[in-house]
Amino acid sequence: MFKIHKKFEKTTHYVTDLKLCQVRLQDNSKFPWIMLIPKRKGACQILDLNKKDQIQLLDEIQYCSKMMKKHFRCNNLNVEKVGNIVPQLHIHIVPRHKKDPTWPLSIWVIKGKPYTKNELAKILTKLKKII
Amino acid sequence: MFKIHKKFEKTTHYVTDLKLCQVRLQDNSKFPWIMLIPKRKGACQILDLNKKDQIQLLDEIQYCSKMMKKHFRCNNLNVEKVGNIVPQLHIHIVPRHKKDPTWPLSIWVIKGKPYTKNELAKILTKLKKII
Numbered sequence: 604m605f606k607i608h609k610k611f612e613k614t615t616h617y618v619t620d621l622k623l624c625q626v627r628l629q630d631n632s633k634f635p636w637i638m639l640i641p642k643r644k645g646a647c648q649i650l651d652l653n654k655k656d657q658i659q660l661l662d663e664i665q666y667c668s669k670m671m672k673k674h675f676r677c678n679n680l681n682v683e684k685v686g687n688i689v690p691q692l693h694i695h696i697v698p699r700h701k702k703d704p705t706w707p708l709s710i711w712v713i714k715g716k717p718y719t720k721n722e723l724a725k726i727l728t729k730l731k732k733i734i
Numbered sequence: 735m736f737k738i739h740k741k742f743e744k745t746t747h748y749v750t751d752l753k754l755c756q757v758r759l760q761d762n763s764k765f766p767w768i769m770l771i772p773k774r775k776g777a778c779q780i781l782d783l784n785k786k787d788q789i790q791l792l793d794e795i796q797y798c799s800k801m802m803k804k805h806f807r808c809n810n811l812n813v814e815k816v817g818n819i820v821p822q823l824h825i826h827i828v829p830r831h832k833k834d835p836t837w838p839l840s841i842w843v844i845k846g847k848p849y850t851k852n853e854l855a856k857i858l859t860k861l862k863k864i865i
Contacts, residue, residue, distance in 0.1 A: 648811055650799055661792050668781055679821070680779055683814040687830055687838035690810070699818055707818035711840035 605642045608691040616723065618730045623659040626667065626734055629695070631715035632722055633704045635675045637730065639663055639694045646692040649684060660694070667696050667734060674733045676700040681710060736773045739822040747854065749861045754790040757798065757865055760826070762846035763853055764835045766806045768861065770794055770825045777823040780815060791825070798827050801864045807831040812841060 607625065615627035615638060623643075629636035641660055646652055652660060668680050677698035684694050697710055705713045718726065738756065746758035746769060754774075760767035772791055777783055783791060799811050808829035815825050828841055836844045849857065 648799070648803075649813065650796060650803070650811070657792060657796070658789060661788060665781060665788070668779070672779075672781070679818055680781070681814075681816050681818070682780065683812075683816070685812050685814070685840060687810055687812070687840075709816065709818075709840060709842035711842050 605644045607640065608689050610689045611638075611640070611691070611693070616727060618727065619734055621663045621666075621734075623656055624663050624694075626730075628727060628730060629715070630717045630723075632718045633713065633716055634697050634699070634710055635671065635726065636695065636697045636710065637667060637671065637734075639667060639696065641692050643692070647686065647690045648692065651692065664694060664696065670733045671696055671698045674729070676702075678706075685711075736775045738771065739820050741820045742769075742771070742822070742824070747858060749858065750865055752794045752797070752865075754787055755794050755825075757861075759858060759861060760846075761848045761854075763849045764844065764847055765828050765830070765841055766802065766857065767826065767828045767841070768798060768802065768865075770798060770827065772823050774823070778817065778821045779823065782823065795825060795827065798865060802827055802829045805860070805864045807833075809837075816842075 615629055618626040618628055624639040624641050627638050629638060649657060664682060672680060675698045678701050679699045681697040681699055699706060745761055749757040749759055755770040755772050758769050760769060772783060780788060795813060803811060806829045809832050810830045812828040812830055830837060
């Protein structure tokens, strides 16, 4: 049975379930940063998904990208499959803004900062509404 | 008419043309790092491509991922759409290895190092053969 990786249970928060992916919020208040986790046991690479799932993943990436672009300050979208630390397949989607903490550099060049309880409640409510 | 961004003409090298994308080598000898550039004028986000092109892009990402995974040392594949500096849509594909210079961190946390003339000729020959 598919299970979210233990690490993600600590570092991310549940937003919603789409057909293929679970959408979660990265606990880093420096960027509005979500991730899509395909609910397929053992998948580590996009290559591990069958063709139908790959196209579904693309659709869900596009849907979430559109919503994030619409509802957050956004000069550009970063869409990244990295997964060097947690192997479970997950795609990061981060709307980037010219005034964000690392623009135009990568989201990976700076240490994260967890949300406060209030900030977290606020952004989760927003994300659950728009996605 | 579609043209490769000027910056890419300096920092990357031509490998081959696929149906949708031009494949280029990032001039950074620290990682075997290619990028796919969809030959569509004005496209900056994956969202800017029509659905048919998006699926073609997915196919070409999967094809190149498979080839890079097969022919380079690879514990994981990084597949990233970033583009904060050069807006022209491009997808980075980097096979990562546990002994590479920044594992398990991002490719973006370290300064690049251009290939020597000999190294460059060697890797371009290899890439042109496998992709």
